[in-house]
Amino acid sequence: MNAEHSASLRMIAESAADAAASFGGPARARRVHEGGPAWEPATWKALAQLGWLAIAVPESAGGLQLGAPALCVVAEEGGRALLAPPLTMGMAAAAVLAEAGEVAVPTLQALIEGLAHVVLVDAAESADATVAAHLVPDGDAAAHWLVACGLGHEFSARLLDPGAPGVALTVRHAVDGSRLADLHVGRATWNDAPQVLSGIAGEAAWRHGRHLAWLGDAAYLCGLMDAALALALDYLRLRRQFGVPIGSFQALQHRAAACHVDVTATRALVHEAARATSTGKEGWAAAAAVHRAGTAALRVTKEVVQFHGAIGFADEHDAGLYLRRAMTIGARHAGTALAALQSR
Template sequence: MNFQHTEDRRMLADSLNRFVAERYDFKTREAGFSADMWRRFAELGVIGALFDEADGGFGGDGFDIAVVFESLGRGLVVEPFLGALVVGHALTHAGNDAQKALVACLIDGRSVAAIAHEECDLHYELTNVSTRAVRSSNGWVLTGAKAVVQQGEHADFFLVSARTSGAHDAEDGISLFIVARDAAGVDVRGYPKIDGGRAAELRLNEVRVDDHALVGERDAGFATLERAIGAGVLALCAEALGAMDVAKEHTLEYLRTRKQFGVAIGTFQALQHRMADMLLEIEQARSAVINAAALLGAERIERERALSAAKYSIGRIGALVAEESIQMHGGIGMTWELPLAHYAKRLVMVDHQLGDEDHHLQRYIALTRSQRHE
């Protein structure tokens, strides 16, 4: 299999890396979100690369997603790309014509979307949904709370998972709804995240939506949710890979220039061994991301196994790269002014988005057993 990127993908990566390096500094990042910057990314075609031509984009393949998010990870970009990807893929997979039209608003930067699925007692399980949606005379009434909604306070609309039947942890009985930010009963409380960007707590207090808000079929939202979240898992893995590369580059430069006893510390054999081990681990992470990107369009179990394998690898290796990079920098590695500290925090926190390494290891094992019994 040829893992070389196409010319179009290389051009996209070059343009995005150059734009981020020249226009996206830490002052911009600290704002948490910029509507102007979001539109500028859209003008570059970055959001459109996340969707295929049938949905108004010009990419949509696993490798397109990986290329975009790897570049975003290199610049620690905090704009709501993950929400656009996950919500957009859910709408293109199961939405009606009006809902699919919302994807065009995401692609051109006119709208911001957020996935509202996580709950306080979710424990990363996609089936564990306590928010309720009850049938009314002319639609649905949603009641519940969602936690850690990425860029939730800036979203124009949410994709909300709610239980319409069944037990709280059953696959059957989950439905997906489009909920406008300004709908009556929607309460959003935003807060800054420790690794940059912002998130929000979302409360739904008897929020009324009409039948057109239902995405796909009633009680059958799990498959759509799993597929869309899977694209998000790949995106996070690629983002972390980009951040690892930058942490590696900064550490190598430090080892070449920092001197002790009149020589660069990079000549010390102990540090050379640690750096070599870290480089090998990063390449292992890269292989896992490539495998996940290649199988994003595969059958469910094969796809989900590759995604969980990548997320497990990224969680383990990301923490290792963060720790080793800081330790090899010495005390300066902990300072807020050094970009490395921000990369280290982001690498650690990526592990806790959409399932940590323990969750995905257990999931990989369960999926493997399921595949063997087929």
């Protein structure tokens, strides 16, 4: 990576940090945990106006064409501020729709303008009675489901409206208050839905989008655990026992150092994986990054709760917000990413 590109990414990160702090933060995450909306249309539109949802979309399709490294630095700042989980999925979905045909143009435009949200769902080999648990925004009318099934020449991805006849949506809540949904769609409804990707080329575009989603969530988790560790380090400097800060205790220093290594090593892997995009290593690198990030984020955020002692376990303390969000995001791709690694 040349110096000019590095400087550009730093500028993007600084801008994203300011915006994320304005639209996110522990207070908003707490409102979600307590039952408030995880997805606010006004915030979604504001993020779209910053160009975040078009960051991986080619210029020819109305995007910024900044690529996976830029997507990752934005996602990392989103995680640092605990922004609503659909963020990374929206960025990846826009990249997929940009590779689709004319039928997808209105949906892509609505997405990058912040007027809609698109959820990517892999239904494996059959679309009959699809059951796909996924994070979704609040307000079903604002969401579209891009569902893929089949392999190779039999691959097909279709846009489904959750409000259409023959589509049933069962919603529940994740541990952080985000909404999860099971989508049920019958064969007739699937056949009538507009097809936006097909065949080998369509499957390649779909896989690229899935890899971007993995990278985005991995970067999000990097920012999340970095912010959680900073919260704990502040507490270790402040809390005193036996007349000294507890951060001076060697046992806690060793544990904090291990957390720092987790954060730093995971971030390095994520950005290395982002640079592997559009190469033969793209899928494996993205899977490795999200698998590592999910494991590390759980380890770090659990330690952060422990560092705070009894108060860290209290629902009123912010430490638990990071752990719950790490659990939600880390579980999103756990099965598919691990399967990709094991099949290599």
